[in-house]
Amino acid sequence: MTDVTPALQLVDVSKSFGSVIALRNVSMHVDNGSVTCVLGDNGAGKSTLIKILSGVHEPSEGQLLVNGAPKRFTSPRDALEDGIATVFQDLATVPLMSVWRNFFLGNEPTEWPWPFRRLNAKKAKSICKAELLDMGIDIRDPEQPVGTLSGGERQAVAIARAVHFGANVLILDEPTSALGVKQSGVVLKYILQAKERGVAVVFITHNPHHAYLVGDRFYLLNRGQMMAEYTRSEVSRDELVKAMAGGAELEALAHELENL
Amino acid sequence: MSTVTAPADERVAKTSVITRLMRRPEIGALMGLIVVYIFFSVVDQTGTFSGLTGAARWTDVAATTGIVVVAVSLLMIGGEFDLSAGVMIGTAGLFAGLLITEYQMGVWLAIFLTFIFAAGIGFINGWLVMTTGLPSFIVTLAMFFSLRGINLGVTKAITDTVRVAGVDEGAGFDSARVVFASEIIPPYNFKIAVVWWFVLVAIATWVLTRTKFGNWIFAVGGDKNAARNTGVPVRRTKITLFMLTSMSAALVGIISLLRLRSMQAGQGVGEEFVFIIAAVVGGCLLTGGYGSAIGGAIGSAIIGMAFIGIAYARWNTDWSWLFLGLILFAAVLVNTLISRRFQGVRR
Numbered sequence: 380m381t382d383v384t385p386a387l388q389l390v391d392v393s394k395s396f397g398s399v400i401a402l403r404n405v406s407m408h409v410d411n412g413s414v415t416c417v418l419g420d421n422g423a424g425k426s427t428l429i430k431i432l433s434g435v436h437e438p439s440e441g442q443l444l445v446n447g448a449p450k451r452f453t454s455p456r457d458a459l460e461d462g463i464a465t466v467f468q469d470l471a472t473v474p475l476m477s478v479w480r481n482f483f484l485g486n487e488p489t490e491w492p493w494p495f496r497r498l499n500a501k502k503a504k505s506i507c508k509a510e511l512l513d514m515g516i517d518i519r520d521p522e523q524p525v526g527t528l529s530g531g532e533r534q535a536v537a538i539a540r541a542v543h544f545g546a547n548v549l550i551l552d553e554p555t556s557a558l559g560v561k562q563s564g565v566v567l568k569y570i571l572q573a574k575e576r577g578v579a580v581v582f583i584t585h586n587p588h589h590a591y592l593v594g595d596r597f598y599l600l601n602r603g604q605m606m607a608e609y610t611r612s613e614v615s616r617d618e619l620v621k622a623m624a625g626g627a628e629l630e631a632l633a634h635e636l637e638n639l
Numbered sequence: 640m641s642t643v644t645a646p647a648d649e650r651v652a653k654t655s656v657i658t659r660l661m662r663r664p665e666i667g668a669l670m671g672l673i674v675v676y677i678f679f680s681v682v683d684q685t686g687t688f689s690g691l692t693g694a695a696r697w698t699d700v701a702a703t704t705g706i707v708v709v710a711v712s713l714l715m716i717g718g719e720f721d722l723s724a725g726v727m728i729g730t731a732g733l734f735a736g737l738l739i740t741e742y743q744m745g746v747w748l749a750i751f752l753t754f755i756f757a758a759g760i761g762f763i764n765g766w767l768v769m770t771t772g773l774p775s776f777i778v779t780l781a782m783f784f785s786l787r788g789i790n791l792g793v794t795k796a797i798t799d800t801v802r803v804a805g806v807d808e809g810a811g812f813d814s815a816r817v818v819f820a821s822e823i824i825p826p827y828n829f830k831i832a833v834v835w836w837f838v839l840v841a842i843a844t845w846v847l848t849r850t851k852f853g854n855w856i857f858a859v860g861g862d863k864n865a866a867r868n869t870g871v872p873v874r875r876t877k878i879t880l881f882m883l884t885s886m887s888a889a890l891v892g893i894i895s896l897l898r899l900r901s902m903q904a905g906q907g908v909g910e911e912f913v914f915i916i917a918a919v920v921g922g923c924l925l926t927g928g929y930g931s932a933i934g935g936a937i938g939s940a941i942i943g944m945a946f947i948g949i950a951y952a953r954w955n956t957d958w959s960w961l962f963l964g965l966i967l968f969a970a971v972l973v974n975t976l977i978s979r980r981f982q983g984v985r986r
Contacts, residue, residue, distance in 0.1 A: 382887035456870055471868040473861035475928045476854075484858055487851040497849040 384447040386411045386579035387463065387548045392441030394427050402428040402485050402603045407550060409494065414570060414580045418592035418623050419600035421530050425583050428600065429552050432581065433465035435460030443478070445548075462547030466554065470537045474526030478518055479507040483527045488520040494518040502609045531562030538569050542578060549573055555589050567593050591616045599623065665934030667973040668941065669792030671920065671966065672801035675941050679948030688951045694836055695827040702836035703891050704910070705936050708917040709836075709843045712935030714880045715918050717770060718860035718927025719775040721884045723760070723782035724914055728907030730786045731757050731892030733794055736803035736902045739812075746811040746897075750819075753889050760786075761885030765878030775790065775881075787908060794904040804901035812897070821899040832894050835935070838886070839860030843932035846960070861928030917942050920970040942967060 381428040385408035394402040402424045409415045419425045430436040431443065436450030442449050445461050447579050452458045455465065472481045483503050503512045504521045514537045525533060534554050551570065555563040570593050574580050584590050590597060595612065599607040599622055607622060614622075641842045660666060680689040687693045707724055714721055731753050738749040748783060765781055769777045794801055806812065809889035819835075822828040847853040867873050888907070896902050919925060921934030945962045 441745050455868055467868060469865065471862075472930065474866050475861045476857050480854055480857070484854065484866065488855055489851060496851075497845075498851060498854065500849070533733060566701075610651040 383410060383443070385409055387581070388429070388443065388444040388447075389438075390442040392431060392438045392443065394431060394436060394439050400603055402431070402438075403451060405600075405603075405605050406610075407581045407598050407605065408440075408607075409581055410596075411579045412574060412577045414574050414582055414593050414596040415596045415598065415600045416594035417581065417583045417600055418590055418619075419583075419585055419587065420585055420623070422602075423600045424603040425585075425600060426552075427603075429465065429550060429583055430472065432458075432548075432550055433467075458543075459619065460620055462545060463550065464535045464541035464544065464546035464548070465539070466534070466541055468473075468552045468556075470533050472525045472537060476526055476527055477522045478528070479504045479521040480512070480519075482507040482536060482543075486544055488611055506543070507597070510543050511535065514539045514572060515565070522625040529562065530558050531565050532586070534558070534566050535569055536561075537594065538566075538573065542573050542576065546578060548579045551612070552583050555586060555639060556580070563589060574602060585623075587620045647764045651727045654965050659774075664924070664929060664931045664974075665937055666734060667970060668921045668934050668937040669975070671970055672937050672944075675944050675948070675966070679861055679944055681951065682952040683948070684953045685951050688948060689826045693947065693951065695824075695829045697940070697943040698833045698945040699830045699943070700838075700946050701939045702830060702832040702934075703768060703894065704913055704917060704942055705836045706832065706839055706894075706912070707884070707887045708914050708921075708935040708939045709839045709932050710880075710884040710923065711914040711945065712918040712923050712930055712932050713843060713847065713856055713886050715915070715923040715925070716860050716927060716930045717880045718863065719877060719880065720915065721764060721881060722779040722911045723786055723909045724775065724779075724788065724888045725765065725910030725912075726755065726783050726786045726884050727888035728762065728892040728895070728910065729790050729902065730760070731792055731889035732896040732902035732905075732906055733803055733892075733904060735893055736806050737797060739809035740803060740805045741797055744809070746806070746809040749809070750893055753893060754886055754888075755837070756884040757871050757889035758882045761882035762878060764885065766882030768876045768881070769877060775841030783911065790904045801904040802901050806896060806902075807900045816897050819894045832891075833888065835937075836895075840841045840932050847932055857928055858926075872909050913942060913963070915968045919974075920966060922974055928948055937971075 387409040387586070389405055389407050392402060392405045405424075405428065407415070407417070412457070417425060417428060427436065432439050432455050434455045437451065437453065444450065444453070445463070450461060460618070469510065476484070479500070488499045488502050490502075491495050491497055492616075507521050508518055514535050516532060525536065528536065538551070545636070554566050554570075558566060567589060570580055570582060574593075581595065582590065596620060597609045597610050597611075598605055676689075683693075699965065707728070710722055711721060711776065713875045734747045734756055735753040738744040738752060739746055743918065762776070764779055766826070767773070767778045771778070779979075794803060823831055823834070831919050847856060855866070857873045858869075858871050859873050859876050863873055892907070895906065898903055916937035918930065918935045918937070919929065921936065921938035923930030923934060942963065945966065946956070948957050948963065
């Protein structure tokens with residue numbers, strides 16, 4: 380698969396904030412129709428990496444390539460225009476607004492000529508309902524405020540929205556970290572559904588169990604550097620968990636806990 | 640209800656008509672309106688409050704307040720305040736008045752330039768709020784005091800008095816008066832301002848609930864970062880709202896200039912809080928992201944009834960301020976209880 384141009388690629392990217400080096404010489408690539416997991420503990424540089432991918436920060440050094448072409452993003456809007464959508468941890472939904480209004484926020488469908496141009500609410504509601512149903516979530520009423528949805532449902536709305544508006548690359552920032560076991564399972568299912576539609580998914584997490592369930596390729600980030608890269612066939616779940624926790628450290632911890 | 644609906648979802652408790660009604664932002668205000676109307680009809684000493692004669696009076700107060708409240712409501716839904724909206728009435732009236740009396744400008748041209756000028760003031764408010772990141776409360780408070788000073792200073796420097804008079808000698812005064820300051824439906828003599836008010840409320844309601852811009856207003860007030868991340872032009876939306884607020888105040892300034900044929904330099908000062916009270920009574924959240932234009936209109940109607948009702952009850956009108964204070968507190972309390980009970984929003 381090396382002859383396929385990656386949907387998104389980083390080449391030797393570094394990012395520093397003043398004297399703090401957040402990322403150093405990070406390279407990675409993300410293919411269409413696959414799930415790429417970025418694993419890292421707190422402070423590993425995951426947030427900085429996401430912000431570079433989604434256009435919030437510009438890299439200090441190195442290149443960002445979209446479908447093989449070098450790009451410079453100065454805002455999330457630039458990234459969106461190139462089909463890179465990010466579902467941030469805060470989900471970018473407005474709690475007091477209804478589900479369908481949130482779904483179409485910033486991309487509202489309209490009808491009638493100016494000055495009577497208005498929202499095509501009927502169309503918006505039915506699309507919203509259908510898209511969410513496609514994700515396997517049966518929304519009760521598109522008029523209900525997003526604030527009344529559960530965390531998993533809100534995540535689904537955010538993911539469905541990104542996919543609907545033509546995201547070619549979908550970046551998910553810790554989508555399962557705040558969820559219960561069952562809800563996490565549901566979100567992982569959405570990730571696979573997006574992948575099946577040919578979307579390149581970047582799944583950022585500190586949970587190797589979740590990553591292993593859906594990932595095709597795994598990057599391990601630690602202290603601002605890419606420590607390892609695995610494909611699914613190369614690695615078992617236990618190895619991934621160990622690598623993530625720093626192997627020896629985990630064994631020491633297990634030993635310590637057993638002696639309590 | 641269609642006969643081929645999907646099987647009801649067991650996760651949804653049935654939303655009764657009452658619950659759905661109670662979810663509207665303006666429901667608390669509507670109940671308040673009925674209570675206030677009955678109260679002042681009962682204590683009325685003139686026997687005219689509850690009829691059309693009384694209505695012509697209180698709708699006048701409601702309209703001249705409500706025209707600005709419409710814009711202030713949208714601004715508050717968008718998450719910002721404008722404390723300069725009251726003094727802007729005076730500024731706009733003086734600006735138009737000076738153009739007509741000192742520069743011999745036609746009344747219509749002066750009105751047109753006044754709206755442009757007001758849009759400029761609103762733009763400065765919005766631009767400063769968005770650029771400095773300071774709370775709009777502070778920025779517009781500064782604008783309030785600046786305009787207050789300018790109103791007095793400029794008027795005194797040019798006219799040697801604290802008022803601008805003699806507007807009725809300007810060309811086009813009579814036709815402008817028909818549009819902005821005439822009376823309709825004799826013998827009750829409703830003011831034409833009431834028509835302006837109704838039309839603006841209708842347009843604002845349509846914009847808010849049916850257009851893209853309305854969606855953006857709710858979004859920038861509800862969660863500015865979420866709005867920005869989904870591609871809503873936050874800056875443009877908020878600056879537009881500030882401009883609309885100043886222009887609505889200018890409309891009231893022009894209405895009162897044409898009615899009174901003169902303008903006092905202190906006109907409008909103190910009104911800014913009345914506008915905010917009306918919007919809040921009408922169900923607009925102080926924190927933004929929630930409310931309606933109709934709610935603001937109902938809030939204005941309550942204020943109109945209170946001012947006229949107290950006079951008609953032959954009480955000292957000084958008491959109206961106490962009444963406003965009480966109604967503000969009661970309305971916010973009721974709105975909060977209602978939204979907690981029926982909204983069910985997890986925040």
